[in-house]
Amino acid sequence: MNTQFKKGVLELCVLVLLDRKDCYGYEMVDEISKTISISEGTIYPLLKRLKKENMVISYLKESQDGPPRKYYKITVIGKDRKKNLVEEWDQFSMGVNNLIHEKINNSGDINDE
Amino acid sequence: MNTQFKKGVLELCVLVLLDRKDCYGYEMVDEISKTISISEGTIYPLLKRLKKENMVISYLKESQDGPPRKYYKITVIGKDRKKNLVEEWDQFSMGVNNLIHEKINNSGDINDE
DNA sequence: TATAGTACCTTGCATTATACAGTACCTTGT
DNA sequence: ACAAGGTACTGTATAATGCAAGGTACTATA
Numbered sequence: 001m002n003t004q005f006k007k008g009v010l011e012l013c014v015l016v017l018l019d020r021k022d023c024y025g026y027e028m029v030d031e032i033s034k035t036i037s038i039s040e041g042t043i044y045p046l047l048k049r050l051k052k053e054n055m056v057i058s059y060l061k062e063s064q065d066g067p068p069r070k071y072y073k074i075t076v077i078g079k080d081r082k083k084n085l086v087e088e089w090d091q092f093s094m095g096v097n098n099l100i101h102e103k104i105n106n107s108g109d110i111n112d113e
Numbered sequence: 114m115n116t117q118f119k120k121g122v123l124e125l126c127v128l129v130l131l132d133r134k135d136c137y138g139y140e141m142v143d144e145i146s147k148t149i150s151i152s153e154g155t156i157y158p159l160l161k162r163l164k165k166e167n168m169v170i171s172y173l174k175e176s177q178d179g180p181p182r183k184y185y186k187i188t189v190i191g192k193d194r195k196k197n198l199v200e201e202w203d204q205f206s207m208g209v210n211n212l213i214h215e216k217i218n219n220s221g222d223i224n225d226e
Numbered sequence: 227t228a229t230a231g232t233a234c235c236t237t238g239c240a241t242t243a244t245a246c247a248g249t250a251c252c253t254t255g256t
Numbered sequence: 257a258c259a260a261g262g263t264a265c266t267g268t269a270t271a272a273t274g275c276a277a278g279g280t281a282c283t284a285t286a
Contacts, residue, residue: 001201001205002121002198002201002202002205003121003241003242003272003273003274004120004121004122004124004242004243004272004273005120005121005122005201005202005205006272006273007117007118007120007121007242007243007244007271007272007273008115008116008117008118008120008271008272009117009118009209010272010273011117011272012209012213013209013212013213016212016213024234024235025234025235026233026234026235032212035208035209035211035212036205036208036209036212038273038274039273039274039275040234040235040236041236041237041238041273041274041275041276041277042272042273042274042275044235044236044237045236045237045272045273046272046273048236049272063233063234063281063282064282065232065233065234065282065283066232066233066234066280066281066282066283067233067234067235067280067281067282068234068281069233069234069235070234070235085115086213088114088115088118089115089118089209089213092114092115092118092149093206093209093210095148095149096122096125096126096148096149096202096206097206098148099126099129099145099148099149100125100126100129100199100202116243116244116245116270116271117243117244117271117272119243119244120242120243120244120271120272120273121242121243123243123244124243137263137264138263138264138265139262139263139264140263151244151245152244152245152246153263153264153265154244154245154246154247154248154265154266154267155243155244155245155246157264157265157266158243158244158265158266159243159244161265162243176252176253176262176263177253178252178253178254178261178262178263179251179252179253179254179261179262179263180251180252180253180262180263180264181252181263181264182262182263182264183263183264
């Protein structure tokens with residue numbers, strides 16, 4: 001899968017997931033991997049950054065299947081950012097789709113027949 | 114505009130444009146900027162790379178409005194790559210849209226009523 | 227008990243595309 | 257001669273991801 005396409009989108013995906021419910025890293029890798037292939041080494045640094053930027057907070061919780069899990073919870077700032085990112089993404093992806101699928105924006109639809 | 118989203122997509126856009134008609138760099142900046150804000154300093158290195166990878170070839174042509182223009186023409190390899198990229202993009206963007214707009218893929222639609 | 231396997235987190239280095247600013251050349255109009 | 261705009265190019269910085277490796281906790285099994 002094209003690495004470059006993912007740039008910036010992973011952050012969006014993580015925030016969207018966390019806006020639905022608290023998650024731990026490993027869980028998000030699983031969830032997101034259904035759509036976009038990623039690995040742990042990618043998501044943890046991202047989570048660290050989001051935490052540093054106050055988009056999320058984290059708390060530990062014990063697990064029955066292994067070591068304690070570090071859950072992440074989205075903050076108000078994070079929700080805000082998520083909203084912006086979703087809007088940007090929608091606009092961006094629509095623009096690209098228009099561009100590559102030939103729906104060229106002819107502003108000024110003058111018939112010359 | 115979110116810089117990260119553009120990663121990889123610009124290459125796609127350039128190849129798509131060139132698959133329609135030969136263009137020169139400055140022209141493509143204009144064209145693409147209608148949708149995605151970019152500048153010359155971004156596109157020329159990209160074109161250079163595409164040329165190095167044999168996706169495009171270039172030729173000079175005089176202009177009446179300024180210095181000669183360097184036109185780029187897509188090659189068979191380039192067309193191939195464009196096709197792949199378009200497919201990848203379509204799949205990728207659809208996946209992301211599903212993910213962020215909650216259409217979660219419930220494989221196994223068992224009714225429990 | 228030792229070992230392997232899996233769930234889970236972390237870090238470091240390499241890769242790669244874009245941003246921005248600056249340079250330079252050509253042409254036309256004043 | 258100068259300004260302005262069209263056209264091409266380059267260098268340095270930024271930033272997100274990939275991959276590989278390592279570490280801890282728990283569970284199962286030999």
